[in-house]
Amino acid sequence: MKRIGAIVCLAALIVTMTASVCFGVQSLKLVESYPEDGQKSTSIENMGVKLTFNSDIGDEKSAKANAKCFSITDDKGHKLPIRVFYDPKNSKKMMVLADAVKIAANKDLRIKDNVKYTLHISGDLTDNEGNTLGADQEISFTTLNQSQNTKVYMIMMVIMFGGMFFFTSRQAKKQMAKQDAENGVKEEPFNPYKEAKKTGKSVEEVMAAHEKEMARKAAKAAKKAKAQSDDEDDDYEDDNGNYKVKKPRPISAGGSNYVTGRKALAEARIAEEERLAKRRAANSKKKKKK
Template identity: 45%
Template sequence: MKRSGRIVGLTLLIVMLATMFSFGAETFRITNTEPKNGAENTTKDNMCVKVFFNKPVGNDRSKAANKDAFRITNESGKEFPTRIIYSSKNSKYALIIIDTTKVAQTGKGAIQDNTKYTCTISGDFRANDGEKLGKDTKITFKTMNQKVYTIGYTVMMFLMFGGMMVFSTTQMKKKDEEKKDEELIHEKTFNPYKEAKKTGKSVEQVLKEHDAELEKARKKEAKKNRRRGISPEDTEDRRHGNAYRVSRPRPIREAGSTFRTGRKAQYEAKAAEEAAKRAELKATNYGKNPKAKKK
């Protein structure tokens, strides 16, 4: 009885340990792919699929076992020649790429735009320790519609340049209007009779239209000056000529100030010193060649 209990206990211990190790061991699987399954607008140039695993791959034994464990096909099931590249820096990464040396670059046999392709990784794909994936994995992706992309890019460029042209034209028109309004406001004389004769309108109509344009221009100027922080009084002074230009800067003593900077005295002393030097040089004929004596 005692011996039987020991056997039962040992059996239970072995079962528990086996269960623990079976739960602790991680099964071989794919952790990520680029592009992902269902991706769109992928490039057709150098088509490839990056595959990331949770276990190392790419030793000599797994390379030999995995050489035919993947393929890339199009919508109609046509298979393209592929090869796999393993990374020496990341042992859990592999690159499945179409062999462009064996694929036509143009025509029906080439990689097409706006077409679905499927990369299938077999369930027999092995890790370095010999474990298999267990089931097939498919990554489906769709290539970019290059024609639509090109048209969209062209339209975008057209809109951008068109917007720039419209903006430039609007700014030029705005400046012309501002210049015209300024000339209208500051116009000293207006001959309604001459304008009436030129346009064929009556003098009263010409005056009415001129007053309306003048009022509109003044409102625009007032609005612009408010944005710039210019008061109506300053605007009125400038319009009626109450702002003057001076012919020269005036010294503060002319306004009654007694402050002296001393710059004038310094300038006069320096000028006197230079004049004395010039007089001395002139008296000694310094720098002049003596005239040759006549024989």
């Protein structure tokens, strides 16, 4: 019985070890990528893909083994020169970048707008423990359509400036209408039939009342304009550039309500002189009587 138990334990141990080895071979997995598969409007500058795995990768042995496990191709299958970087602070992260130096030296390899690129990852990719990815994987992404973005930007600018022009013109028209209303009489559109229906009067009565009201407003405006003209005529400028007035006017005519007190002082002085004169006259009469 002891021998049978030992054999069973040994067999179980062998099966467990075999299963762990098999599990270890297939344990390397891609956890996430940036950009993600199918992402659009990716940047052209420093184009590349960040990869995160579930186990450590990138030591000297695995980096050497994985040197040919990555490639980036365009929509026509042309390969771009690439560089592979491993993150020294996080051994589960790495980056595959398009080699900007080599691409700049070859115009045919220039990264284009609105083009689909694909990162290919070989299933032979190995982590630091010797575990492999097991199956090939691809991550596709499309670069930014710069020309379309420029058009959208220009359209937005046109709409913005158009709105600014519309509101500015509207404000200017309101200001001009306000000035016209202040400076003169502006006859508003008048519909006698509508007014007659509204008031219950005849069209003739409505027209007569309207003409009378407009004549009153015109007379008022003419009177105001004449007063302003007279004020302007009272003042003139001589040949020497000196500004003069034809007659003295109170300070209130200029719009000021400031009171200096000179008039009150002058009146008080005159009253005092009259009082003294009367007193002297009375004293003179008394002396003559004596």
